[in-house]
Amino acid sequence: MSDIRNNWSKEEILAIYNKPLLELVFEAATMHRKYHNPREVQVSSLISIKTGGCSEDCGYCPQSAKYQTDVKAQKMMGVEEVLQQAKNAKEGGASRMCLGAAWREVRDNRDFDNVLEMVRGINEMDMEVCCTLGMVTEEQAKRLADAGLYAYNHNVDTSEEHYGDVISTRTYQDRLNTHQHVRKAGVSLCSGGIIGLGENEVDRIGMLHTLANQESHPESVPINALVPVAGTPMENQEKVSIWEMVRMIATARLVMPKSVVRLSAGRLDMSKEGQALCFMAGAGSIFAGDKLLTTPNPSQNEDMELFQILGLNSTEPFSKGSKPEIKMSYKESSKKQEMEAKVKQWKEEMATTKK
Numbered sequence: 613m614s615d616i617r618n619n620w621s622k623e624e625i626l627a628i629y630n631k632p633l634l635e636l637v638f639e640a641a642t643m644h645r646k647y648h649n650p651r652e653v654q655v656s657s658l659i660s661i662k663t664g665g666c667s668e669d670c671g672y673c674p675q676s677a678k679y680q681t682d683v684k685a686q687k688m689m690g691v692e693e694v695l696q697q698a699k700n701a702k703e704g705g706a707s708r709m710c711l712g713a714a715w716r717e718v719r720d721n722r723d724f725d726n727v728l729e730m731v732r733g734i735n736e737m738d739m740e741v742c743c744t745l746g747m748v749t750e751e752q753a754k755r756l757a758d759a760g761l762y763a764y765n766h767n768v769d770t771s772e773e774h775y776g777d778v779i780s781t782r783t784y785q786d787r788l789n790t791h792q793h794v795r796k797a798g799v800s801l802c803s804g805g806i807i808g809l810g811e812n813e814v815d816r817i818g819m820l821h822t823l824a825n826q827e828s829h830p831e832s833v834p835i836n837a838l839v840p841v842a843g844t845p846m847e848n849q850e851k852v853s854i855w856e857m858v859r860m861i862a863t864a865r866l867v868m869p870k871s872v873v874r875l876s877a878g879r880l881d882m883s884k885e886g887q888a889l890c891f892m893a894g895a896g897s898i899f900a901g902d903k904l905l906t907t908p909n910p911s912q913n914e915d916m917e918l919f920q921i922l923g924l925n926s927t928e929p930f931s932k933g934s935k936p937e938i939k940m941s942y943k944e945s946s947k948k949q950e951m952e953a954k955v956k957q958w959k960e961e962m963a964t965t966k967k
């Protein structure tokens with residue numbers, strides 16, 4: 613049977629997840645070596661370009677305006693400041709820059725025009741640019757692609773069954789629709805989820821089942837451990853154990869062999885040994901920098917030390933796909949088409965009046 617499948621049953625995935633741990637890690641490590649360089653880990657850096665004040669009610673999120681947390685709503689960052697941070701991240705070894713906004717969805721306004729400028733600028737620095745801005749339409753995804761976007765992050769977060777216990781302001785299907793729009797624009801898809809949201813084992817399998825049975829697997833699959841934040845409905849959730857994280861990463865690795873599985877939020881609570889086991893189990897990427905979007909993350913020095921101990925190197929940009937060409941923005945190109953059509957019509961009209 614081929615390694616790359618999209619007809620997984622939940623029973624098959626559950627059986628993988630529940631294998632004896634060391635056997636599971638061994639199988640995942642073997643699969644990892646077949647499709648990836650085990651000495652390389654992709655380093656992504658995150659910038660929260662618009663923090664807080666979000667209209668959604670995602671139960672884990674400190675940026676929702678519905679919960680009283682320490683995160684205060686801020687105005688959107690300027691293009692120059694974002695580009696400067698991207699430059700610093702590149703100098704620190706990051707190959708991908710992920711821009712996050714506390715939005716339900718993208719709106720066609722000045723803020724979006726500024727995001728397009730940020731995307732263009734980071735692409736020109738020869739970095740992979742990823743955005744996570746909430747839901748996008750096909751046209752918005754196309755405009756991002758034309759500005760040089762490499763990837764779009766939009767997580768399913770959990771299983772379809774558990775989803776309603778975590779978020780009520782948009783549906784699971786809304787999320788899958790955004791995936792379609794991203795795909796149609798030819799942008800690489802980054803989608804995964806969170807463990808520790810009060811879900812059971814079957815929900816974890818359900819989440820992987822959704823991702824692994826997509827027509828094409830997401831190219832990146834972030835696995836986040838909940839960072840419980842005071843003031844959110846999830847503040848008292850029990851911390852996820854490292855063994856559960858290893859199982860999730862190994863299972864994701866085995867059911868989506870070509871995808872880059874990202875050991876995402878929650879690393880601050882993990883030992884170096886625990887993280888090493890996650891890399892062994894097939895994690896091929898991390899978020900680096902002392903802050904995720906609003907919560908703390910291990911420092912650059914700690915990560916450098918970890919890479920040194922384990923003999924890992926950070927992946928070069930565009931090692932899994934070519935650099936997107938910057939095109940005229942979708943609006944501009946559709947305007948150009950309109951203009952060309954008009955000119956053609958005028959020419960035809962002039963030709964008929966001459967006759």
Ligand code: SAM
Pocket residue numbers: 672673674712713714715716744745746747765766767769805806836837838839840841877905
């Ligand atoms: N607002 C956009 C959206 O929700 O699509 C983009 C930003 S949102 C913060 C990106 C992802 O971060 C969420 O889908 C969720 O998976 C993850 N996330 C948010 N808060 C988290 C937390 N406290 N612990 C772990 N992951 C979290």
Ligand code: DTB
Pocket residue numbers: 658674710712744765767804805834835836839876877903904905906907908
């Ligand atoms: C993802 O899956 N994890 C990142 C990224 N995509 C955008 C975000 C983690 C956020 C953790 C909570 C915070 O720092 O606000």
Ligand code: SF4
Pocket residue numbers: 666667668669670673674675676713714715716746
């Ligand atoms: Fe808003 Fe995204 Fe946080 Fe949900 S996860 S509340 S959409 S910022």
